[in-house]
Amino acid sequence: ETGVTQSPTHLIKTRGQQVTLRCSSQSGHNTVSWYQQALGQGPQFIFQYYREEENGRGNFPPRFSGLQFPNYSSELNVNALELDDSALYLCASSLTGYGYTFGSGTRLTVV
Amino acid sequence: ELKVEQNPLFLSMQEGKNYTIYCNYSTTSDRLYWYRQDPGKSLESLFVLLSNGAVKQEGRLMASLDTKARLSTLHITAAVHDLSATYFCAGRSNFGNEKLTFGTGTRLTIIP
Numbered sequence: 001e002t003g004v005t006q007s008p009t010h011l012i013k014t015r016g017q018q019v020t021l022r023c024s025s026q027s028g029h030n031t032v033s034w035y036q037q038a039l040g041q042g043p044q045f046i047f048q049y050y051r052e053e054e055n056g057r058g059n060f061p062p063r064f065s066g067l068q069f070p071n072y073s074s075e076l077n078v079n080a081l082e083l084d085d086s087a088l089y090l091c092a093s094s095l096t097g098y099g100y101t102f103g104s105g106t107r108l109t110v111v
Numbered sequence: 112e113l114k115v116e117q118n119p120l121f122l123s124m125q126e127g128k129n130y131t132i133y134c135n136y137s138t139t140s141d142r143l144y145w146y147r148q149d150p151g152k153s154l155e156s157l158f159v160l161l162s163n164g165a166v167k168q169e170g171r172l173m174a175s176l177d178t179k180a181r182l183s184t185l186h187i188t189a190a191v192h193d194l195s196a197t198y199f200c201a202g203r204s205n206f207g208n209e210k211l212t213f214g215t216g217t218r219l220t221i222i223p
Binding site for chain 2: 031056099101
């Protein structure tokens, strides 16, 4: 079985720009969640998608948006980047009801 | 809203010693997770605890759950250097919405 893959691994953007991060779910997993992990902190829940619909959102502004595709892969879009958006972004997939598999993450730096 | 607290935040211990990391959570959580994270890396799943009194062991790590006390522990036995990492516990907030709420993590350093 394949794991969760994320791309790109590293990214540098300028304040005000837009960014798209991608995630391929583990085979058979129909739910994908996105987390933001600032340096030295625990991951913070951004939102979750289940069968292409948003199914829960954390305390993040609307400039954080997402999509889930029919093959259960997902995108995280962030508009109008701010310096505080610099973080490790983690994608996690699951089959409803049990465990989570995390991807290796995308390290975003906003300058 | 579920809140998760871990202590200690930092732990430095000698090889061969035993220690325990504590994870308290504020409201009902139907399952409790433990993860390991190496510097600059993603989260590696260690344990999923589903019910009161659950105990799971893998090598030198053992996790337990007391839902009445809203407490989970991660016990390290005879620590070795390879266990140096940051350990997170996380609770699942609501059944049907699989949001995980993480603690702040415990940075564990094993000293030879």
